[in-house]
Amino acid sequence: xxxxxxxxxxxxxxxxxxxxxxxxxxxxxxxxxxxxxxxxxxxxxxxxxxxxxxxxxxxxxxxxxxxxxxxxxxxxxxxxxxxxxxxxxxxxxxxxxxxxxxxxxxxxxxxxxxxxxxxxxxxxxxxxxxxxxxxxxxxxxxxxxxxxxxxxxxxxxxxxxxxxxxxxxxxxxxxxxxxxxxxxxxxxxxxxxxxxxxxxxxxxxxxxxxxxxxxxxxxxxxxxxxxxxxxxxxxxxxxxxxxxxxxxxxxxxxxxxxxxxxxxxxxxxxxxxxxxxxxxxxxxxxxxxxxxxxxxxxxxxxxxxxxxxxxxxxxxxxxxxxxxx
Amino acid sequence: xxxxxxxxxxxxxxxxxxxxxxxxxxxxxxxxxxxxxxxxxxxxxxxxxxxxxxxxxxxxxxxxxxxxxxxxxxxxxxxxxxxxxxxxxxxxxxxxxxxxxxxxxxxxxxxxxxxxxxxxxxxxxxxxxxxxxxxxxxxxxxxxxxxxxxxxxxxxxxxxxxxxxxxxxxxxxxxxxxxxxxxxxxxxxxxxxxxxxxxxxxxxxxxxxxxxxxxxxxxxxxxxxxxxxxxxxxxxxxxxxxxxxxxxxxxxxxxxxxxxxxxxxxxxxxxxxxxxxxxxxxxxxxxxxxxxxxxxxxxxxxxxxxxxxxxxxxxxxxxxxxxxxxxxxxxxxxxxxxxxxxxxxxxxxxxxxxxxxxxxxxxxxxxxxxxxxxxxxxxxxxxxxxxxxxxxxxxxxxxxxxxxxxxxxxxxxxxxxxxxxxxxxxxxxxxxxxxxxxxxxxxxxxxxxxxxxxxxxxxxxxxxxxxxxxxxxxxxxxxxxxxxxxxxxxxxxxxxxxxxxxxxxxxxxxxxxxxxxxxxxxxxxxxxxxxxxxxxxxxxxxxxxxxxxxxxxxxxxxxxxxxxxxxxxxxxxxxxxxxxxxxxxxxxxxxxxxxxxxxxxxxxxxxxxxxxxxxxxxxxxxxxxxxxxxxxxxxxxxxxxxxxxxxxxxxxxxxxxxxxxxxxxx
Numbered sequence: 001x002x003x004x005x006x007x008x009x010x011x012x013x014x015x016x017x018x019x020x021x022x023x024x025x026x027x028x029x030x031x032x033x034x035x036x037x038x039x040x041x042x043x044x045x046x047x048x049x050x051x052x053x054x055x056x057x058x059x060x061x062x063x064x065x066x067x068x069x070x071x072x073x074x075x076x077x078x079x080x081x082x083x084x085x086x087x088x089x090x091x092x093x094x095x096x097x098x099x100x101x102x103x104x105x106x107x108x109x110x111x112x113x114x115x116x117x118x119x120x121x122x123x124x125x126x127x128x129x130x131x132x133x134x135x136x137x138x139x140x141x142x143x144x145x146x147x148x149x150x151x152x153x154x155x156x157x158x159x160x161x162x163x164x165x166x167x168x169x170x171x172x173x174x175x176x177x178x179x180x181x182x183x184x185x186x187x188x189x190x191x192x193x194x195x196x197x198x199x200x201x202x203x204x205x206x207x208x209x210x211x212x213x214x215x216x217x218x219x220x221x222x223x224x225x226x227x228x229x230x231x232x233x234x235x236x237x238x239x240x241x242x243x244x245x246x247x248x249x250x251x252x253x254x255x256x257x258x259x260x261x262x263x264x265x266x267x268x269x270x271x272x273x274x275x276x277x278x279x280x281x282x283x284x285x286x287x288x289x290x291x292x293x294x295x296x297x298x299x300x301x302x303x304x305x306x307x308x309x310x311x312x313x314x315x316x317x318x319x320x321x322x323x324x325x
Numbered sequence: 326x327x328x329x330x331x332x333x334x335x336x337x338x339x340x341x342x343x344x345x346x347x348x349x350x351x352x353x354x355x356x357x358x359x360x361x362x363x364x365x366x367x368x369x370x371x372x373x374x375x376x377x378x379x380x381x382x383x384x385x386x387x388x389x390x391x392x393x394x395x396x397x398x399x400x401x402x403x404x405x406x407x408x409x410x411x412x413x414x415x416x417x418x419x420x421x422x423x424x425x426x427x428x429x430x431x432x433x434x435x436x437x438x439x440x441x442x443x444x445x446x447x448x449x450x451x452x453x454x455x456x457x458x459x460x461x462x463x464x465x466x467x468x469x470x471x472x473x474x475x476x477x478x479x480x481x482x483x484x485x486x487x488x489x490x491x492x493x494x495x496x497x498x499x500x501x502x503x504x505x506x507x508x509x510x511x512x513x514x515x516x517x518x519x520x521x522x523x524x525x526x527x528x529x530x531x532x533x534x535x536x537x538x539x540x541x542x543x544x545x546x547x548x549x550x551x552x553x554x555x556x557x558x559x560x561x562x563x564x565x566x567x568x569x570x571x572x573x574x575x576x577x578x579x580x581x582x583x584x585x586x587x588x589x590x591x592x593x594x595x596x597x598x599x600x601x602x603x604x605x606x607x608x609x610x611x612x613x614x615x616x617x618x619x620x621x622x623x624x625x626x627x628x629x630x631x632x633x634x635x636x637x638x639x640x641x642x643x644x645x646x647x648x649x650x651x652x653x654x655x656x657x658x659x660x661x662x663x664x665x666x667x668x669x670x671x672x673x674x675x676x677x678x679x680x681x682x683x684x685x686x687x688x689x690x691x692x693x694x695x696x697x698x699x700x701x702x703x704x705x706x707x708x709x710x711x712x713x714x715x716x717x718x719x720x721x722x723x724x725x726x727x728x729x730x731x732x733x734x735x736x737x738x739x740x741x742x743x744x745x746x747x748x749x750x751x752x753x754x755x756x757x758x759x760x761x762x763x764x765x766x767x768x769x770x771x772x773x774x775x776x777x778x779x780x781x782x783x784x785x786x787x788x789x790x791x792x793x794x795x796x797x798x799x800x801x802x803x804x805x806x807x808x809x810x811x812x813x814x815x816x817x818x819x820x821x822x823x824x825x826x827x828x829x830x831x832x833x834x835x836x837x838x839x840x841x842x843x844x845x846x847x848x849x850x851x852x853x854x855x856x857x858x859x860x861x862x863x864x865x866x867x868x869x870x871x872x873x874x875x876x877x878x879x880x881x882x883x884x885x886x887x888x889x890x891x892x893x894x895x896x897x898x899x900x901x902x903x904x905x906x907x908x909x910x911x912x913x914x915x916x917x918x919x920x921x922x923x924x925x926x927x928x929x930x931x932x933x934x935x936x937x938x939x940x941x942x943x944x945x946x947x948x949x950x951x952x953x954x955x956x957x958x959x960x961x962x963x964x965x966x967x968x969x970x971x972x973x974x975x976x977x978x979x980x981x982x983x984x985x986x987x988x989x990x991x
Contacts, residue, residue: 087433088425170677171682175641177634271670
């Protein structure tokens with residue numbers, strides 16, 4: 001397995017180089033002039049504008065040939081310097097740290113709550129397939145699956161923010177400066193409540209149905225009939241035999257979801273004014289802040305490739321029949 | 326919009342700077358009490374219009390003034406401020422604009438941060454030498470300036486000398502000296518500051534400013550240090566006479582020993598300079614250190630409020646009342662202990678107001694927001710203040726290329742758009758249509774409204790007139806050069822070629838204004854032979870094409886908005902000089918009459934209001950004939966606030982950041 005992993009790591013490096021060329025090329029092809037964005041305030045006198053613009057091009061390295069710019073960018077990325085945001089005028093790592101932290105926090109909680117709810121629900125509906133409970137869950141989950149996230153967002157804001165005002169409507173944390181310690185932590189986490197509820201609610205449908213389908217397939221297998229014929233308890237049949245075997249496709253989505261921990265949801269973040277990375281990325285794209293965009297898409301490329309490797313290893317661990325070679 | 330409103334408020338005031346100057350020279354007290362009544366727009370013109378529904382809260386205002394602040398001495402003003410109740414409570418101000426990390430001028434320019442900077446550093450308030458008044462004037466600050474004199478120099482330049490009071494201190498109790506005032510510009514204009522990406526404009530207005538700014542000299546002769554409490558500012562001859570000269574001398578203090586520890590400001594008879602271990606590295610550490618940098622964490626300030634904290638995670642800034650602040654120019658100091666600035670989402674911010682999560686939402690402009698807010702008011706859950714915008718949304722034409730270079734085409738387009746309907750759709754009645762380069766609250770417009778209205782053409786929706794305009798402009802041919810019958814019109818140019826009446830419109834994405842233009846203008850224009858091709862891009866790309874930054878001229882039409890400032894330099898906006906085209910003169914209109922009228926305005930003395938308005942009207946009439954833009958709407962802004970906030974009183978030129986220092990929690 002070690003050799004396999006080493007080989008895959010080699011592929012990852014090669015793939016990343018190709019991805020980096022593609023990303024960098026796209027950023028160069030896109031319209032607009034980042035140096036211009038840097039020259040804040042249009043109403044500079046002409047000579048001031050020229051000075052500022054020239055300085056901005058030098059600062060961003062735009063006066064160099066594109067190939068030189070690419071290698072310069074690659075070198076800084078490899079050394080952990082992700083560049084400098086032309087909008088916030090801060091190092092990318094500094095300006096993105098807090099939003100990324102908020103995104104990861106929300107996604108981890110979202111992931112935990114989603115799996116805590118959907119796995120038992122998926123199993124329960126599979127076991128009760130076609131019964132009232134199953135049909136009721138199907139209806140609820142299809143609603144969550146079908147309706148746009150922002151509709152839930154506004155609905156929950158109205159419900160829990162205005163009619164029964166138990167959660168803050170927007171923001172990423174408490175603005176009460178008198179709070180300290182646990183009281184502060186609790187107040188901060190209250191701000192996560194509404195985005196979290198929407199996140200979980202809009203995720204229920206997909207995963208519940210996924211788990212349900214996998215379980216239904218597993219429950220149809222001969223080994224389940226054999227287990228029941230052996231007189232094993234139904235709980236043992238479901239959890240030890242059916243569920244474990246349904247885990248294989250589950251590994252695929254779990255890995256995907258794990259990677260998505262670092263990806264923000266623009267809609268949820270904008271609806272609840274949650275200062276997350278999705279918002280940062282979309283704003284950066286709109287404002288041609290390419291250093292931020294390039295840094296994050298490179299980061300996501302690394303995550304995706306590493307995630308695929310982890311997924312393959314996960315298959316091997318979950319299913320003894322799978323051998324890595 | 327908020328940013329536009331802020332810029333706009335500058336526009337009013339500078340008009341009267343010279344009048345003030347004359348007044349101040351005549352008196353030892355720097356308060357401009359003798360500004361000619363005719364020179365200033367009347368209170369009604371700059372305060373919220375008569376239509377404003379004065380909330381009841383306004384009636385129960387803070388302590389009653391027995392004397393007008395302009396008649397008070399400095400001691401009386403400070404005594405008045407001291408007599409106010411101690412600051413208490415807090416308000417949360419919501420804005421759809423991000424609050425970013427920079428709390429010092431020179432880097433980003435978010436309107437929320439501009440408000441913070443105004444409150445903590447003073448801006449055109451606090452201890453600045455020149456302050457902005459609620460009725461729209463720049464005056465010498467009676468709280469910070471003990472003596473003020475001016476002198477015309479032999480070389481045509483003009484020197485303004487300020488002696489500041491000795492009892493001014495920062496919020497930490499450190500004394501403020503003239504060195505701190507001079508240091509503000511020595512820092513801001515320095516090449517070292519620019520190396521940190523900091524950028525401040527205007528150095529060329531002062532003798533030696535360009536050389537200093539370029540790093541060619543370490544002396545700044547335009548600023549002289551006379552003694553520990555006296556300094557002077559000189560404006561170069563090229564900038565004079567200048568309608569806005571007094572405003573150009575405005576400067577506030579920055580703590581020299583915090584930003585440049587170990588350094589001193591000296592004057593060797595040639596100009597001021599920074600002596601000591603001054604370097605890029607020094608100020609990189611003191612300004613941009615992630616934890617302690619003054620740009621992020623300015624703990625020593627002189628404004629009415631002081632900076633408490635900024636949370637990058639929640640993008641929230643907290644300010645608190647500066648305990649050492651003496652008084653504003655009109656005898657106030659903060660009565661609200663804390664101001665919290667947070668980002669809000671336009672879709673839900675009024676729900677936040679209802680839920681008590683924010684207390685103040687200013688600058689609401691769209692009809693749906695306003696209607697939602699007024700429902701809260703009707704239900705007794707909020708109060709509001711409304712005021713007309715000093716700016717307008719518009720369609721800009723490029724007047725040097727394609728069909729829009731011809732005034733007949735531009736007129737045909739303005740006649741083809743039902744602007745009343747547009748304003749109704751977009752702002753639901755909370756906007757009006759204008760016919761010139763002004764906003765509803767422009768003081769010149771308010772002052773000359775009747776005359777203006779009689780002189781300009783009101784372009785109402787009329788397809789017949791639109792067609793007539795095209796015919797008079799020679800757009801009478803079809804594609805093959807025969808008489809026009811249907812489809813796209815053509816015009817025979819001087820070189821014999823046929824130009825199709827096809828207009829390339831560059832529009833920004835997700836823009837309600839663009840949607841309404843598409844619905845209302847495109848079909849109407851097509852019916853008279855004008856084809857408009859719409860291209861949607863992000864706003865940044867739109868600006869690239871509007872300002873022609875490294876792109877070939879292609880698009881003829883753009884939609885965006887303009888806001889007027891305290892100082893509107895029309896002489897650049899309508900200049901035909903190449904260096905001002907594209908950027909300042911973004912319509913690229915070149916018209917001798919318009920340009921000469923605008924250029925003539927620069928030298929009108931600030932106290933000659935009548936001449937200024939006469940020229941302004943003449944300029945508007947010509948602009949109205951040329952139609953380089955289609956004005957779409959000038960909004961009626963609405964500020965909604967929690968009932969606990971008392972004394973809130975804003976205008977187009979006096980925004981929440983000014984008003985809040987005079988408010989209290991009731």
